[in-house]
Amino acid sequence: MHLHDPSDTIRFGTAADQAHGAVILIHGRGSSPEDIAGLANRLPADGLAFLAPAATDGTWYPERFFMPLHRNEPGLSSALDVIGALVGELEAAGLKTEQIGLAGFSQGACLALEYAARQPRRYRFVAGLSGALIGPLDTPRPGGDLRGTPVLLGCARLDAHIPLEYVEKSATTLTNMGAVVTKLLFPGGAHTVFPEELAWLNRQLEAPASSDGSPAN
Numbered sequence: 001m002h003l004h005d006p007s008d009t010i011r012f013g014t015a016a017d018q019a020h021g022a023v024i025l026i027h028g029r030g031s032s033p034e035d036i037a038g039l040a041n042r043l044p045a046d047g048l049a050f051l052a053p054a055a056t057d058g059t060w061y062p063e064r065f066f067m068p069l070h071r072n073e074p075g076l077s078s079a080l081d082v083i084g085a086l087v088g089e090l091e092a093a094g095l096k097t098e099q100i101g102l103a104g105f106s107q108g109a110c111l112a113l114e115y116a117a118r119q120p121r122r123y124r125f126v127a128g129l130s131g132a133l134i135g136p137l138d139t140p141r142p143g144g145d146l147r148g149t150p151v152l153l154g155c156a157r158l159d160a161h162i163p164l165e166y167v168e169k170s171a172t173t174l175t176n177m178g179a180v181v182t183k184l185l186f187p188g189g190a191h192t193v194f195p196e197e198l199a200w201l202n203r204q205l206e207a208p209a210s211s212d213g214s215p216a217n
Contacts, residue, residue, distance in 0.1 A: 003056065003075070004053070006082045009053040010033045010037060016049040019049040019093075023101040023102075024086050024100065027058075027108050029059050032058060039103070039198075039201075051090075065132065066132075066136055066163070068136060076134065080111065080118065083111060083112075097122060101123065101126070101201075101204065101205070102123060104131060110134050112127065112131070113128040113131060113132065116149065116151070117177065120145055121147065122146065126149060126151045127197070127201055128170070129197050132170040137166065145177065148178060149180065150182070151174050153174075154185075154186070154200070157186065157188070160191070167183070184196050184200070
């Protein structure tokens, strides 16, 4: 079985019980929490708690994100459980989900988006950096209200890992769930984090966390 352990998470920045907000950073396939933790060096980090979980053997789920859901089990459910455990940890420290951002790259982007879709609440933001919702295009979605959560879907138009139609469908699905979706589509096929995506993240973290459902600009 391919299961992940929340105790493998690295934590840095301000202690959660003293922070005004938190960001969960989710790495991609073949990467590590230390790799994605480097994003924090390019963000306004004062007063924020950062948590970066680790996938067993560097892989959250075995196959491509758009395969039938059962093909990526039990890794997929275990990965989502890890994110849920970290959100619960932050809530226990006194933070509300309105103060918690989710950001991931590639596999981690897919997980951040999928977690928010399955656990719809107001989050500070959800950033899918080269990712989309998990499963085939016709995967049933339970619905729910993301209450104006700012969501970023950023991807190169010719990214070989993330077909554009899945990004477009994810934007529609999340908008219908009440998210305020920003799509940033870039020319070429680079599978990377783009400066415009970092600028979006900076704007979210520089804006006051909202508890009334109004999006940060």
